[in-house]
Amino acid sequence: MQREQTLFSNNQKQLALLIDPDKATHKLLDDLISHANQSQVDIILVGGSLLLNGNLENCIKYLKNTTDIPIVIFPGNSMQVSPLADAMLFLSLISGRNAEFLIGHHIIAAPAIKHSGISCIPTGYMLVGAHGTSVQYMSNSHPIPANKPDIAVATAMAGEMLGMKLIYMDAGSGAPNPISAEMIENVKSTIDIPLVIGGGIRNANHAKIAFEAGADCIVIGTVAEFNPQIVVEISEMKQIINRTLIKN
Ligand code: 1GP
Secondary structure (H helix, E strand, O other), X not given: OOXXXXXXXXXXXXXXXXXXXXXXXXHHHHXXXXXXXXXXXXXXXXXXXXXXXXXXXXXXXXXXXXXXXXXXXXXXXXXXXXXXXXXXXXXXXOOOOOHHXXXXXXXXXXXXXXXXXXXXXXXXXEEEOOOOOHHHHHHOOOOEOOOOHHHHHHHHXXXXXXXXXXXXXXXXXXXXXXXXXXXXHHHHOOOOOOEEEEOOOXXXXXXXXXXXXXXXXXXXXXXXXXXXXXXXXXXXXXXXXXXXXXHO
């Protein structure tokens, strides 16, 4: 059954499951997909900062055969383009000052993206907080300090003014702490485009805090690799919050 939905809408809270093709054995993929299919996962993000094994296309093919959930590429670099996905995030690392991640990789990837016909979602990507994450190292950029919501607000505003269709604030994969409710609230109150929050979300309570602070979509990755059942628990939390939103 095809799930009718809009990618990254800000009407209903959404849950995205991040799959890193480098870590995705068939057993892990089967486990994750069976849990995602039995819950309300809205989006599967596929990508990673490194992708050492060239597994992106195989991973997307496998997913397309096992689920109807839309597959969206979350690229770590300009090589990560595939027409097999339903869409891709066209990320600009607006928290950083590394020109390659603001415009350089985009120029390299643009012809392949155009040729593939894949739909692109211009995304203001903001790294927040933790030093020592893979994405921070690979992008050679400084994250926004976790205790500086005013910088996050101004950065997200600028992203929206530049025409981004989405803001993705990320504490980085496996971050020790998720982004604070205070920062999410501050950013959400100043932008009109959907806000995606990821990095370090490890349980349903973390998800609840992020949703209630204003996240339109949350991303879970690392925790699900170790405990696929958490996908069901976090999805149930999302549904509870969505039911509350409908009532109000
Ligand atoms: C990382 O936001 C994603 O880019 C997911 O983070 O792996 O910590 O869930 P986790």
